[in-house]
Structures are given as C-alpha cells and as structure tokens.
Amino acid sequence: MPGIVLLLPVVAIVVVTIHDVVRRPTLRRLALRNVTRRRGEALLVVVGSLIATAIITASFLVGDTLGASITQMGPADEYVPAPSLARLPDIAAALSSPVPGTDGTLPVVRSGATAASVHGSPRLAEPHAAMLEVDFAAARRFGGDAGATGFAGAGSTPSGVDAVVAKDLARTLHLKRGDSVDVYAFGTRLRLRVRGVVPRLGVAGLAVQDQTNSPNVFVAPGTIARLAARPTARLASVPEAFVLVSNDGGVFSGATHSAAIRQRLEARVRPVAAVSVTTTKQDLLDGAKEASKSFTQVFAGIGAFSVIAGILLLVNIFVMLADERKSELGMLRAVGMRRNQLVRAFGIEGAIYAVLAGVAGTVSGIGIGRLIVVVAQRLFNQEERFRIQLRFAVTPHALVLGLLIGLVISLITVWATSIRVGRLNVIRAIRDVPEPHVVRRRLRTMVLSGAGMAFGLLLFASGVAGKAWFGALAGPPIALFSCIPLLSAVVPRRAVASLACVGALAWAVVAFTVLPKVFDNVDIPAFVVQGVILVSAAVALLATNADLSVHLTSRLSGAGTALAARLGLAYPVARRFRTSMLLGMYALVIFTMTFLAVFAKLFGEQGPRFSREQSAGYDVLVDSNPYDPATPQVLRAQPGVASVAPLLRAFPNFTTTYRTKPMSWPLTAFDKSFLAYGQPKLRNYAARFGSERATWQAVESTPDLAIVSDFFLRRGGGPPQNQIHPGDIFSVYEPTTGRTARLTVAGVTTSDWVFNGVMVGTPWAQSFFGKDIALARTYVRVRPGAAGEEVAARLTGGLLSHGVDARTISSIVHTRLQQNEGFFTLMEGYLVLGLLIGIAGLGVVMVRAVRERRRQIGVLRAIGFPARLVRRAFLFEAVVIAVQGVVLGMVLALIVSYQLLANSKTFNDQQLGFKVPWATLAVVLVAAMVASLVAILGPATQASRIKPAVALRIAD
C-alpha cells in the first residue's frame, strides 16, 4: 500500500514530463538549453545524483550474488531419508514408479570421511570430506538434463579402488587423474585411485549440513557398507542412505510444487518407514532468498545514509541552480510564464539529469557491487568451515529495480525542489533582491501545525501501544517540529524552534532506553530513522541559532588570515539553507561511520572475554570426522592434554514461533564432563534455576530442556529481528525416524562463536536420536604449562586419520571477531560513498559559490584583498562546514552509542562497556578534512585567480 501511495505521484510526474516534452516545445527547449548551457556543471549534477542509484543497485547485486552463490544446485528437489542403509532398497523400491509431479529418483549412500593426499610433504588433508555411492548412469538420467547433474563426462560408476573426486577436493589436495588418495572412515584407511574429477554441480556437487563446498569422493557401490560393518566402526556415526527426487520442470521451476510433492512422497513411503521428507531445493532457495534479502537489507540500510546524503545534494544543487537563474526565472514569469510551467520546465531538466544519473548510477552500481563482493569474498575466506565461493551475479532484476528506485528518488526530489523554487516574487527575482524573512501566521499554517502535532502524538501512541518502533521514534519529533508555527504566535520563534530541536534530539537519544520493549527487536531502518532525526534536529538547531555566531565572527577583525576566516565564516552563516544541507550530508554519514567504528572497536576488544565466556574452562576445540571420531581415550593419550569433554552432534530440523518452516541447525549434546571446569556464559536464564551453573546442570540432566543462542534459526546479518527467551518452546525433528520433540529454552548464551547450536543433555539426545547422533566434537583442557596453540597443532597433525581439526577457542573467537571487524570495515567503506557525496556536494557548492560571488571577489580584489586571502577564505569556509558536519556526526554517534551501551537493554546484556575509537575517529576526521580540502582547492584557486577588472566588467 505505501508503495502505491509513493508510486502515484511518480506516475503523475512521469506523465506530465512526457506530455511536456512532446507537447510543450518552449518548456522542452528551455530545459534542454539549460542542460547543455554549462556542460561541466551538468556533469557534476549527474555525478552527484548517480550515487543514490549506484548504492541501491549495488545493494541488490550483493544480495543477488549471495543468493546465486548459495543456489548452485542441480536437479534434486527432495531428499527422502532411509531409516538405515539396509532399508534403502525398500525406500527406493517404494519410489520406483514416479510420484505425480516428479520425473526421477536416485538412491545415494553417504558417509563423512577424511581425505588426504598420499604423496608430498606435508600431506594435504580435508577433514570434512564426504564419501558417496551413486550409480553414475542413473545420475545422468536423473532430472532429464545430464549437463545439470555434474556427471556428464564422468564415465561409468567407479569400481574397485577407483574413485571420482569433486573439484573442491581436487583443488584442496592438489589431485589429478591417476593420483592416489587416502580416505579415512569407520576406523579404516582406504587407498583409492583418482579416475576423474567432476565439477561442483548438481548431484556431483552435493553438499551437506552447514558446508558450503563439496569435497566429495565417489566410490564403488558397497564400499561404505563394507567399511561400516567392520569392528573398528563401533563408535562411528551410521552411514546416511537416502533417495533424491527430481520434480517435473527445470532446475529452478521444479521446486515450485515441492510442498505438495513432499506430502505425496511421505504417503508413498509410509508403508515402508515413517520418514520425514526434506524439500532440499525449496529450502535452499528459501534460504538463499532469505540470505539475499538479509544482505540486501543490511547494505541498503547502511547505504540509506548515503542515499539520503545524495538527496540532500540534489536539493542543494537545484536550489543553487534556481538562485543562479533567479533573474531569468523572474523575467520568464514577467513575460507570462505561469508558475506551474516554470516548475515543469525545471521538472523536464531534472528528469534529464535523473535519467542520465540513473543509467550512469546503475553502471557504477555494478562496479561498486563487484568491489563489495571481492572484499566480502576475502572475509568469507577467513573462515575455513563456512568458506563460500561468491559468484558475482548481475541480474536484470537488480539493475532494473536499482534504476527505477534511483529514478523515483531523483524525480520526487527534483519536483519537490522545483515547486519550492517556483514560489518566487517576480520583481525581487528580476532585481536579484533576496527574499525578505517574513514569518506569516496564516490560518492554513496554524491548522497544518495543529494537525502535525496531533498526527505526531497519535503516531507515538499507536507505536507504543503496538510496539512499533517507527511511530514511537518518529512521533514525538513530528509533534515537536509541528508545534513551532503554532507556538511562535505566543513565544519567540527562536526559543520555540530551539526547544523543539533539543526535544527531538533528546528523544532520539533516549528513546531506546525509555521504551525498551518497543525497541526490543529493531532492525537497521530504526537506526537510519534515529540518525536522520538526530542529524536533522542538530542541524536545525545550529541553523536556528547561526546568527549568534556573528558575535564570534565580529571578533575576527584582524588582518590577513583572521580576515579570511571572518569572510569564510560569514558566508555559511548567511546561507543557512545550503549550509544546513551540507552539514546534514556530512553529519549523517559521519554519524553512521562513527557508530560502526565504536561497535567495531568494542567487539574487536572483547576477544579474551568472549573466549573465556565460551570456553567452559577448556582451551582447545577438537572437531573430528563423526565416521571415524577421535575418541576421548585417543585424545587423552596425546601429549599436553589434561582432560576432555566429548560432545555428540547432529543436524536435525527445528521450528519455532518465528520460523515455522523446518530449518536444519546444529545440535550439540554434553555430559557432566563439559561442566567440570565451569560453564559457558548465559545472557539470561529461567528464574527458577537460580544461577547460570544450575541452569546448565538442569539441562544436562533433564530431558526436554535446551540452551540456545539468540542467533538460533536465523540467517543473514544485522541485529536480531526475533529474539528467543527462556521459557520459549521450540520443536525438533529427526528426519530419518520422523520423530518429533518439543524443547523448552532454559537459558540463552551470550554468544555462540563455535556454533554449538542447540545444547542439550547427552542422555536425552541419545534417547531421541539413537545412532543418528555421534561423537564429533571434543573440548580439550591442556596441561598446566602447555601452550594451547601447540597442543592444537599436534592434535591436527597427529590425528589426521580421524579428520581432526583442532583449534584453540581463543583463535576461533579471534578469527570470527576479525571477520566481524572486516564486515564493519566493509560497511564503513560502503559509507565512504556517502562521504564522497558530501565532499562532492561541497565541491559543487563551492564551484557555484565562486561564480555567484564573482563580483564580490572582484571588489575585494579591487580594494586590496590579496589573491591568497581569497583562496584562504574559500578554504576556510569549506573547512568550517566540513569540520562542523564531521564533529556533529561524531558527537551525536558517541552520545547515542554510549546511551545504547550504558543504559539501553539493546546491547547492555553484552556488557561491552564504552570506549571511544579515537584512532579511527582521527583517521575519519583527517581523511574527511583532506578530501574536502582537495575537493575545494580547485574552486578556491579559481576564485583567487579572478581578475578584478574582468569580474567587475562582467558583473557591471
């Protein structure tokens, strides 16, 4: 609905513009001639306007890229698990005649394994490899498009010791055709010969659980069953057996009917086994869509600050254009052009700029999106387990949407500004006399003022009642600003306006603290609105009281630099509107950069604390191949190991109130040994347990209790939108048995850096999952004096056959924090675009100011103002605006972040403390200053070179 409301004026604008272009030659000619009149400046306008489109397009492209990278899929639409390896033929037989809507099935057997190169020193290993058995000929027929299965050129099904490896594994182990490869699983080593390499595509690129790559080894049928039957496989997880189902239709369209087909499949296999069918492709598509949306929202949310800065620039440019052409516009009105025709002529001109900027912005957006993807790829690569290969996707959808949104923003801004510009007094315009500052108390203004106040208050009341953050946050400032005209009738305007601004500022700072429940689950847009309110109120406060700085300027009465400073201060004070626009642009972007910098610093410094809170008194986290796990006995026997806590792991599906469709998530079961030296920190827990330790102990021994993190069942980034609390209930599903259980949240952890997921007691986990949960993770405490890093390195190197991947908990936390910090930096880098808009805006304003003040510069030079002082005055003016904007943004961000960290519940649970990132702020300040100076050096030098006689001759 809001979209349609927004779209209506846009459609009206487009219709009027097209009509005028076609049917009103005078307006068209006027607009076209003005566009081509000063081409350099037209270019500046386009460059200034294109950034909004570029940012929006880039945000969409980043989201689409993530989605495309996740959805590198093949023909398999559903996954029908078999209760055991032995029951796979029964399931396959049940599905042998096609279920309506499907066009093929493919039985697969899978187990985890460790793969290692045979030659070379050191040997290369992949502890998270997968061993798979599949009939290659059937696989090629599966889904009807051999090219989409990954097996098009793979030959026949491997036999004997032959194996076909996926490209991911070949790359990790440097394998090529004819090489040997060792595979460890079920307590056995199997030496295989590489017969070929298949791409990460379709069935060949099958990935499991949390993995985003496919280190697959395809072996001869029967191999896994033979290995699993050996006595050495006693502690190993059981092999997975399942049937993949392909739906009618292509790779993507096939998933459309997954929900209905799932029911048919479950009904078909029910006589054989009560298994739960997973709609793999639909889940993957949903996940990709969600992750894509989440990433788009994060980047668009952060980019919104830059987009708003771009809008302010556009307004400023058009107001300055109108100022410059004031006499001409007055003449046009005098000779009979109506006000609406003037607005429409500006509208056509603006539309030309908007279209040019839209196209250029879309192209630039591709470049910016690509840059973000390159940086994001590096950040993703820091984490070995969740490494994802980003495939930059330029989708027509992203380009068209980015272009359209950019156009809509530009057109609305241009027309709104043109309507304001059109309200000129003909005589004053012709004589180029400034508009007098008259405060009129018209009935209409008074009525609108009252209506605004009532609207603001209603918005606030409805926001608080409905726990809707927007109304609660924006209502009071709307009411406060609306009351200015009404109260100005009885109280001096300066006092009313100042109080309204201070009130709006104060509200935006304390809103999160005063109404914690309303702002409990806010997302990035809330912070955007908060930033806009803060900056608007602060800038309006400065503008209202700008004339007070005259006292300051009058003191700057010396010669030389002081005189330049006085001149440099006088203009920003006198031109409040354009100064406010510039201040707003700088302040808004710097506000966000500072905000991010504060949090980046705080999180970055929390490494030791997070490690301590996560570790439960242990030092090293050992992940091993669940099909050939490193047992506690094996680990205890290693040098440097003092004690161990074995953890069982599974990847069942879950649902909760905010995630009603089953979603796979890790589950980790712990026993008493895990709590031997402490316990991971809890953010909160059910009151009945009394303490954190009691909560962990209760979960260990009581069925149906669990501990989760607030990241539970969430995809993507940004602040949590749905939080889980102690006492909440969620469901867990075991696909191979079809069993379901309901678990109650006993406590919520402060963080889950090692991704344990849902934590439950071992006794309950074994009773629920049976053989489907296996030893896969162990916490290791090192002996006093032993270095955790050394012990971890020895375990990884020495227990290669068990697929051991040992890392100290502190190093895991450190890596994740680095990754987080990297994303913060990426966001800050993204915001630099907004800063560029501000700096470009300052440059544009100064270029125009030089032209506008040409005559004054001529006079100053005539009466003896040296050229260097003219340049210095312009530099000073720009620096004053930039410093004001930067300092304003920084101070506001520091106040808000302090308030959020110290007094608000939003982050208070994390107990992050508050520290000012002085170094980052200094870099931002200096960089902004230097860039601003560079941007206006050209106009300032140009001003200093103005020949007095030339300026006066032209002017007079």
Place this chain on the structure above:
Amino acid sequence: MPVTGSDILDARGVVKTYRTGALEVEALRGVDLRIPRGQYLSVMGPSGNGKTTLLNCLSGLDDIDEGTVLVEGEDIHAMADSRRTEYRAQHMGFIFQTFNLIPVFTAVENVELPLLLTGVKAGEARERSHGMLDRVGLGHRTEHRPAELSGGEQQRVAVARALVAKPAIVWADEPTGNLDSQTAKPVLELLGELHAAGQTLVVVTHDAGIGAMAERMVRVQDGRIVADGRPGEI
C-alpha cells in the same frame, strides 16, 4: 592642460586590447593622461568607447598591453599582482555603479575592510569606520547589512569604504548610475565635499551633469582621449 600641483598619476601610451578567440578589440589606443594631486577629473564618453577600461587600466585593476602608468611615481604595471593589490589597498579607493558591498557583512564591516587590509588594528579600524559612516550620514545604520539598506545608503557605504583608508586617489565608475536623481544628489554632494577637502577624484560617467561638476573633464572616444579641458570648454 594646466597642472595644479605635482602629478599623482602619469599615464603614457596606454594600449589595451581585448582578445576573444580570433576577435581583437583595441579598447585603448595609446592614451596619455596626467592627473595632478587633488584634482577632480571626470571621464566622459559614449558607452563602449573605453571609459571603464581606462579607469581599470589606470587603477591597476586590469593589465595593459603597452605603455606605463605611474601612480605617485611608481609604475603599477611593473609590480607583481600581489604588490599591486597591496598598493591599491594603501593608495586607492573605489566606488562602483552597483555598490558592490559584501552582502554578508554589515555596513561597518564593509567599511573597515580596507583598513584591516592595510594592517590597522581592529579596534582602531572599527572606530574610524564608525566615524566615516557618521560622515556620510549613516551613523545610525552601521549594523545593517546591504540588503537592509536603500540604494542611496548602499552607495554612501561604498563611498565610506572608498575613503576610510585615506587613499591618494578615489576611482568612481558611474557612482550614481543605479540611483535616481533624488538619491544621487547626496552622493554627488559628498564627492564635491571630498574634492573640496583635497581628495583626488576620478569619476567615470556618461551623465553630462555629473561630468560638469568636476574641475577637469576628458572625453574618450574609440579608445582615445579626444578632448581634455575644463567642463565648460568641452
């Protein structure tokens, strides 16, 4: 032309050509002019014949292509731009047709600019500026900005600015061109008073009445001085 004292300005063979692409316009074609100290000189002539160009070139606002201009014995066109600018601040005052006040400064701030540029201390500059505004009859308008003043008031502020640093010579280019006769009168009277007090004045005008108020008049036509003498004689 009779000389009534030592020359404050001595211009010889001044040539000025404007070039716009291939187009060349010779605005001054070898002008010779001497102005004695304390003289009130009016420069007259039809529009586009080089009056303002002559003022710009003689005052050092514009460069010349040939010739020399000595002001108080110093060749101002031999000076570097920065030195010439400094020289203007110390020795010259300017009044323009469109007043050309700095819109963001008050009247007194506009007037004190030349003083501050010549290194006069801030307090003294302010005091002298107030005095000068009093003298031009604007003592009650010192804190007003140009937009808040009438055309005549603005021009009187410009006169005050031109005189405040006690320049050796004041250049006025159509000083009443933007004023009606009523408003122009006090400005012209002010100029007359200045001359009476010994101020050297050069006024460019196309108005014969204003030109006649000077003690000497030169007529410029096609970039040359075609007549030079007392107003009644030309």
